[in-house]
Amino acid sequence: MLDRIDYCKFHYFFSLDESSLQSIFRQRITNLILVNNDTNENISSLKDYTKNVYANILNFFKNLKHLNIIGSYVPGLSLCNLPSTTFYSSILTHLCINVATFDDCLYLLDGRLKRLTTFNVTVYSINNSSTIFHNMVNFHR
Numbered sequence: 001m002l003d004r005i006d007y008c009k010f011h012y013f014f015s016l017d018e019s020s021l022q023s024i025f026r027q028r029i030t031n032l033i034l035v036n037n038d039t040n041e042n043i044s045s046l047k048d049y050t051k052n053v054y055a056n057i058l059n060f061f062k063n064l065k066h067l068n069i070i071g072s073y074v075p076g077l078s079l080c081n082l083p084s085t086t087f088y089s090s091i092l093t094h095l096c097i098n099v100a101t102f103d104d105c106l107y108l109l110d111g112r113l114k115r116l117t118t119f120n121v122t123v124y125s126i127n128n129s130s131t132i133f134h135n136m137v138n139f140h141r
Contacts, residue, residue, distance in 0.1 A: 029063070032057070032064055036070070043075050049075050054087055055086045055087050064089065065091055065092060066094040068095075075098070076101075080101065085112075087112060089113055090114050092113050092115060095113065095119055095121075096121075099123055099124070108121070
């Protein structure tokens with residue numbers, strides 16, 4: 001059982017050619033708890049980390065419905081200035097994640113996670129004023 005994958009191994013795993021093991025992971029994993037022990041020393045840019053790690057999780061696991069990313073210090077997801085397709089899923093229902101700023105939290109609620117029903121988030125920084133206008137999803141259906 002895979003319980004810990006450091007950033008280098010994780011990035012390498014997702015850059016491999018399609019194998020039978022990858023195919024099984026890709027199609028059959030619906031619930032994922034990722035224990036992340038990366039620290040600031042391992043990361044040069046949150047934007048690059050978001051594209052290379054977080055976005056690849058949703059792109060790789062095609063049937064992922066529950067995602068929980070935990071760790072003592074988990075680098076926060078940072079979606080500012082990234083396309084809405086960077087962290088997107090039409091089937092994810094449960095998400096537990098850390099984000100860099102409150103704006104990143106709002107980005108996650110802009111419609112990119114269409115079936116999200118449970119959302120647990122830790123926000124590292126809340127700026128006094130946000131100049132970003134967010135297109136919020138109407139949850140009253």
